[in-house]
Amino acid sequence: MLVSVPESDDAGPAAQLDVRLALTDATGQYDLYHAFAQPGQKLDFTVTAIGTSVLDMYVNNTLVGETRLGTEPPNVYSAKPSASPSMSP
16 A cells, blocks of 8 residues: 655644554454654555554654545445255255
8 A cells, every 4th residue: 555645734844744654454453554654755664464454654653544445345244154055856
């Protein structure tokens, strides 16, 4: 996944922005990345997630973007087993 740090109106081109990428999937939420970056900087990640997942991007503790990475089919875990096919003589 390629992420671009957004430009900031109140920060110069050499400013360091506090960037955090939080991933939420079937296992919970964790920070994929949390460090300083420059406006316009490109960040490249390989992301592995389980089930429906959402990547939130925060800059200076403000949510600036949300990306859905995957969607689990409905009822995938609550599906009940179907009856066995009947055997015809």
